[in-house]
Amino acid sequence: MVLHMESIATKRKCFICEQQSEDGIEVLGxxxxxxCQQKLINLSPFDEGYDFYRQKMIDIWEGYMRDIKYENRI
Ligand SMILES: [Zn+2]
Structure with a gap:
């Protein structure tokens, strides 16, 4: 097992495919x-995996909304 902490530092884990990547965007934190960004853009309801991606986005969105509500209550 080899760990390159320097290179990993700039990589982040994608919330959909859970792969470490340097290239990407931040969506709702x-x-x-x-x-995955490209897949989401080109995704249609007829595609295999549409439900998977849709559910991931719903999960993220609901988590985000929960955080917002939580912050507002403090
Ligand atoms: Zn991904």
Missing amino acids: KFLCTN
């Missing part, structure tokens, strides 16, 4: 890699 979560990291989304370029691959």
Whole structure:
């Protein structure tokens, strides 16, 4: 097992495919890699995996909304 802490430091874990990647965007405080970003953009309801991606987005969104509500209550 080899650990390269320096290179891992700039990589983040994608919330959909759970792969470490350097390229991507942040969505609702979560990291989304370029691959998944492209898949989401090109995804249609007829595609295999649509429900999977949709559910991931719903999970993230609900988590985000929970955080917002929580902050507002303090
Ligand atoms: Zn990904």
